[in-house]
Structure formats: C-alpha cells, structure tokens
Amino acid sequence: MPSFFKQNPTLPGFGLTFGVSALFVTLVILTPLAGLLVYTSQMSLAQYWQAISDPRVVASYKVTLLGASYATLAALVLGMLIAWIIVRYEFPGRALLDALVDLPFALPTAVAGLTLSVLLAPGGWVGQWFAPWDIKISYAFAGLVIAMTFTSLPFVVRSIQPVLEEVGPEYEEAARTLGATPWQTTWRVILPALVPAIFTGASQSFIRSLGEFGAVVMIAGNIPFRTEITSLMIFTRTSEYDYPSAAAIATVVLGASLLLLFLLQVLQGRILPWQRPGA
Amino acid sequence: MHRPQNWRQWALIVLGATGAVLLLVLPLALIFARALSGGFGMFFDALAENDMRAAIALTVTVAVITVPVNVVFGVMMAWCVTRYDFHGRKILVTLIDIPYATSPVVAGLCYLVIYGLESAVGAWFNAHDMQLMFAWPGIVMVTIFVTSPFVARILIPLMQAQGTEEEHAALTLGANGWQIFRRVTLPNIKWGLLYGTVITNARAVGEFGAVSVVSGAIRGKTVTLPLLIEQLNDDYKTVGAFTAAALLACMALVTLVIKTFMEWRNREPGARHPVAPSPASPPVQNTTPGA
Numbered sequence: 343m344p345s346f347f348k349q350n351p352t353l354p355g356f357g358l359t360f361g362v363s364a365l366f367v368t369l370v371i372l373t374p375l376a377g378l379l380v381y382t383s384q385m386s387l388a389q390y391w392q393a394i395s396d397p398r399v400v401a402s403y404k405v406t407l408l409g410a411s412y413a414t415l416a417a418l419v420l421g422m423l424i425a426w427i428i429v430r431y432e433f434p435g436r437a438l439l440d441a442l443v444d445l446p447f448a449l450p451t452a453v454a455g456l457t458l459s460v461l462l463a464p465g466g467w468v469g470q471w472f473a474p475w476d477i478k479i480s481y482a483f484a485g486l487v488i489a490m491t492f493t494s495l496p497f498v499v500r501s502i503q504p505v506l507e508e509v510g511p512e513y514e515e516a517a518r519t520l521g522a523t524p525w526q527t528t529w530r531v532i533l534p535a536l537v538p539a540i541f542t543g544a545s546q547s548f549i550r551s552l553g554e555f556g557a558v559v560m561i562a563g564n565i566p567f568r569t570e571i572t573s574l575m576i577f578t579r580t581s582e583y584d585y586p587s588a589a590a591i592a593t594v595v596l597g598a599s600l601l602l603l604f605l606l607q608v609l610q611g612r613i614l615p616w617q618r619p620g621a
Numbered sequence: 622m623h624r625p626q627n628w629r630q631w632a633l634i635v636l637g638a639t640g641a642v643l644l645l646v647l648p649l650a651l652i653f654a655r656a657l658s659g660g661f662g663m664f665f666d667a668l669a670e671n672d673m674r675a676a677i678a679l680t681v682t683v684a685v686i687t688v689p690v691n692v693v694f695g696v697m698m699a700w701c702v703t704r705y706d707f708h709g710r711k712i713l714v715t716l717i718d719i720p721y722a723t724s725p726v727v728a729g730l731c732y733l734v735i736y737g738l739e740s741a742v743g744a745w746f747n748a749h750d751m752q753l754m755f756a757w758p759g760i761v762m763v764t765i766f767v768t769s770p771f772v773a774r775i776l777i778p779l780m781q782a783q784g785t786e787e788e789h790a791a792l793t794l795g796a797n798g799w800q801i802f803r804r805v806t807l808p809n810i811k812w813g814l815l816y817g818t819v820i821t822n823a824r825a826v827g828e829f830g831a832v833s834v835v836s837g838a839i840r841g842k843t844v845t846l847p848l849l850i851e852q853l854n855d856d857y858k859t860v861g862a863f864t865a866a867a868l869l870a871c872m873a874l875v876t877l878v879i880k881t882f883m884e885w886r887n888r889e890p891g892a893r894h895p896v897a898p899s900p901a902s903p904p905v906q907n908t909t910p911g912a
Contacts, residue, residue, distance in 0.1 A: 348706040353788055354798035359701035366694045367716050370766055374731035375719070381734045420644070423637040431625045433634050441881045442645045448820065448873035448880075449649075450827025452847035453866040456854055457648040460655065467647060492644055511623075553724030556829030556847065560854070573726040573830065580730060580834055589734055592727040603722040607715055 375596070382589045393590035401567040402575045403594075409483065409558075409571065410551035413490030417547045418540065420491070421498025428499075429506040443499045446492050454492055455560025459485065462561070481563030486571070489557040494547030501543030502536060509535045538610070545606045549599055649870060656867035659860050667864035675841040676849040676865070679757060680826055683845065687764045687825040692818055695772025700802070703780040704788070714777070721770050729763050729834025736762070755837030760845065763831035768824045772817035779813045780806070812883040823876045827869060 382390065393399070427433070428440050446454060462469045462479040469479055479485045509532060517527040555573040562569040572595055579588035625631050657664055667673060702714050720728065736743045736753040746753055753759045787809070791801045807814075829847040836843040844852065846865050853862035 346707055348708065351705045351707075353704050353785065353792060353801065355700065355802070356705050358798075359697040360705070360707075362694065363698040363701045363713060366698075366769070367713065370769060371716060371719050374728070374735055374766065375723075377735035377740075378727075378731040420637070420640045423633065424641060427634045427637045430622060431630060431634055432622050433625060435638065437881075439638065439641055441877050442641060444877055444880060445645050445649070445873060448823045448876040450823075450829065450847050450869045450873070452829045452850045453652065453827070453869045453873075454648065456850055456862060456866055457652050457655075460859075461648055461651050467651060468643065488644075492648075495644065549722050553722070553727070553830075555724065555726050555833075560851065573724050576724075576726050576730060577830075577834060580726075580733065585730075585734060585737075585739070588730055592724075592730050595724050596727050599722045599724065600719070603718060604715075607718075 378589055378592060378596070381585070382593050385586050385590060389586065390590050393587035394594050396587075398566050398570070399572070399575050399591055402570050402572045405483070405486070405569060406552060406571045406573075409486045409490055410548050412487045413494055413551045414544050414548045416487065416491040417494040417498045418544055421495055421543065422502060422536075422540070424495075425499045425502040425506055429503060430511070444496050446494075447496045451493060451554065451556030452560060455489055455557035458489055458492060458557070459561040462488065480561055481565075481569075483562075483569050486558050486562040486569050489561045490551040490554055493554050493557050494550050497546040497550060498540075498543035501546065502539045505536055505539040542606070542610065545602060549602050549606075552595070552599055552602075652863055652866045652870045655859060655863035658863075663860050664864055664867075667861045668868075670861065672841055672844065672849060672852075673861070673865065676844050676846045677868070679760070679842075679844070680846045682757065683761050683764050684822050684825045686761050687768060688818060688822050690765055691769050691821050691825075692772050692814070694769065695776060695817060695821075696814070698773040699776035699780050700806070703777055704785060717770050717773050720766055720768075721774075725763075725767055725828065725830030726834055728766050729831035732759060732763050732766070732831075733835055754835050755839070756843060759835040760832050760843065763835050764825050764828050767828050767831050768821045771821045771824065772814070775813050775817040775820070776810055779810055783809055812886050816880050816883045819876045819879045823873060826872060 385393075424439065424443060428436060428443075459480045460466050462472075462485055463481075464470065464473040464478070466480070472479060477484075479488065513531050513535070514527050517531045518524075522530065553573065555571075555577070558571055559574055559577075562571065564570050564574055572591065576588045576591050576595070579585075579591065625634060698713075698717060702710055733754055734740065736746070736759065738744060738747055738752075738754070743753060751758070753762065787805050788801050791805045796804065826845075827847055828845075829851075832845055833848055833851075836845070836848060838844055838848060838852070840852075846869055850862050850865045850869075853859075853865065
C-alpha cells in the first residue's frame, strides 16, 4: 500500500494543522457548495432548464461575458503599461503609483461602484466631458466595463510585474547589441517572456469580473437585457424567494468559474512553465 | 531601472500615469470631496445617525470574529502544505482558491440554501432559538467563506521560499512544535502575516455581494457599512453614503500603507524575499516544499 506521505514528516504538528485545514475546507468551503448542488438536484430537469434558459437570464450571461471580456482587455492594456513604467523607469510618483495599484483590492467594491458612478455620471468630474457628445457611461454598459476594469487591474499588474523585474534590461541590451530594432526587441524578446504572466493575469481578471457584484450593480443601472449581470439575476431571484431558480443559475456560474480555475491551474502547471526565463 | 531617456519613454509614463489618475486617484479624491461637501459638521452628523452607528458596530463585530478565525486557519494551512509532503497536498492548495473564484452572490446563496429556515439544518437551529440567515451569524459565516484564502495565499509562497532548514535546526536543538513556530517561523513570516491580516480585514469589512444575500437588510440590525452605502445612495442621501464610503476608504488606505511598509521592510538589504507576495499575485505554484 502506498504511504500517505511522499516524505515522512519530521516537524511536529502535522495532525493538528492538517486536521484543522481539512476540517475548515470541508465545513466552510465544500459543504456549502455541495449543499447548493444537492438543492439543485431536487429540481426536475425541465424546471432546471427553464430557470437557466429564461431569456432574461440568457441575456445576463451575454452581458456578463461580454463585459468581462472587454474589462479584461482594458485591464490588460492599462495594467501592462503601468507594470512596465513602474519596473523600468524612475520618475516622480513611481512609488505612490506602485502602492495605489492595490487600491481596487483593498477598497470595498460598493465604495468603488458608488464613487465611479458619481464620477462618470453626466454631471460628474469626468462624465461632464462626455455628456455633450451624448455618451452615457454611468448606468450604461460602459460603466459596467469600467467597474470590472477597476476591480481587475491589480491582478494584471501584480502578475506581470515580477516577471518584468526578472527579465531585466540586460535582455533588451543584449538584443540591441545583436542588432535588434526596439520593435523586434519588444515582440521577440520581452513579450514571449511575459506570455505566461499575461495569461495568468488575464484569466484572473476574467474570473474576477465574472463574479463581480458590488461595483457593477452600483454603476450599471441594471437594465434587464442590457446591463443586468448574472450575479444580479441570482440576487433578484433570491429576493423573490425563488430559491430553486436562483440555485439553478448559480450552478451555471459556479461551474463556469470552477472550470476556469481548474484550467488555469492545469495550464500553469503543465504547459506554460517552459516559457519562463531561466527555466 | 533608469530615468526615462527620450520623449517616447516619457510619453509612456504620462499615458500610464494618466490612466492611473483617472481610474484610481480621482475616485478616491471624489469620495472625500463628497463626504466633506457639506463641511465637517454634516460629516459628523451623518456619522452620528443611528443607522450609521449600528452599521459600524455590526461591521466591526463581523471583522472581529472573521479575522482571527481566518488568520489561525491561514497559518495552519500554510504550515501544513509547506512543511509536509503528502498525497492530496496539491488538491488542498487548489481547494483554498475556490472562494476566490466563486461569485460572492453564489457563495451567499449556498449558505442561504443550507442554513436558511427552509432547510433541515436551518430549521434545527431555529428550533433551538438560533436564527442564522437574515441575522448577524449568517453575515459572519459568509464573510469567513469569502475571506478565507487571503492569509494562506500570502503565507504559502513566503514559507515555501524560506524552506525548512531553520525549523529543522530548532528541532534538533530540542524545541517543541509551538516553540519552533513561535521562535523560528513567526519572526520570519511576521510582515506577511500582518499584511494577510489587514487584507483579510479589508475584505471582511467591505464584503458586499455575499452579505447582501444573507443579510435581509433589516435597518439598524443586519445592515453592514457597504450595504448602508447602497441604501443611503438609493435614498439620495449622498452625503451619508459618501461618509460611510470615506470611512471604508480610510481603512483601504491604511491597508495600502501597511502593505507598502511590508514591501519596504522586505526589500531592505539582508532580507531574503525581494518581492512581497500580494493576494493579487498569481495563484500558488504547486512546487514541492523545500525544493
């Protein structure tokens, strides 16, 4: 019989720490998720299908996926730019910028949603510049994307930053001495090294955006079929005491995010490491 | 790192800084500008309102229970997966990421379905005079779920990088488990642990989605600060909403200051960990401990 341990424990405390960890994970994380599945399994297939394929719910899947995709793209562009200037250049305010990147992580999402919605409303500091052109940001799809971009920005920056620090300017200098143009250096030397980090950052922002609730509901206006996200659909069904429908939609969301998380783990472990510099 | 050398590099910096100002600095400035728009008098009046005081008290209570629970769990989890190698270790590390990937509303619903009055468990608790959902215990339970990964996620890479040589040395010198942890491990991880604690606190205080599902939003009873912001905003009480927002923003700023301080400590010469882990860094790599 194969042993439980791959390496016999020498340090004391295995029983206590493993016991507490396993108990906690079971009680706090696994039991509620299992409870949701058990609860949903009591529904008939027709009921289940009706709950998850309601046109308003299907529209909310599209809004959420589309919003999360745009937000991930936006966070990727801005995040790469910020990571690049923080790592490579010395300029006034650099340390402050570095510290502020984590703000969306520490700031409660309801606060982020409230302040962004006021900022981007037609009379707000930023919104007033868009109002004359009839561009609506708050209480529209654009606001939803901006809220998701805000909450996912730190994931991109913090994934890329350490790798960029690793691929120091030596690589670029080496490329240049070998006759590469700046364009070639960027595309052939820096970007390939960043691919795994970009991938990780992007998938984390995407997962985060799919589940974002507080920031989005405060700014999106929550118009059915247009700016209503799936999390809000679950919330609405719950407040209508329609728990079965809410649970059915929740299993769809949960399945999607767990699948993404799992894929991310597998990809990180198996496929991407070879691209890491020095590996 | 060098000073920018040509206009193209300066343009990149200006572009990135403009984005950061628009997305990060302006919202922050707006919170305080709005909260103080009616002067300090109105700010303190808003703070003194009964709903606000009840919300602050409830939010503090939730954090006071949640943070120690998750700190103890996070430390034990990190110790368990970085100090031993056993079958299922990778699974355990992956499981801790689940709350991270779960939508908070879904998390709230899971708890509602299990512990609500309609379920057997909820009915049992209710028969013993304990209402879990739509009451403060439910809020605490979902907050523990949502904030459970943070301490572990910060400590695992840190403890993995440190290896186990020092602990083993202490063991051969006759230290017991608690002495090893208290005298050897803890001093090495204290800054990471502090940051894990404050970020757990920040997320516990600010949790919105999961709490709004299980809270029932009973005014003065089950409304936390983030929920109060939404209620006040819906009632067009802007100053009140931004006053609560300013309180939470202050907490977020303190969190950032502590994080920056931790990074600065870790970058000092002689420190072994050049890059401070952030909960927003990539998920824990499944490498073997001590490797």
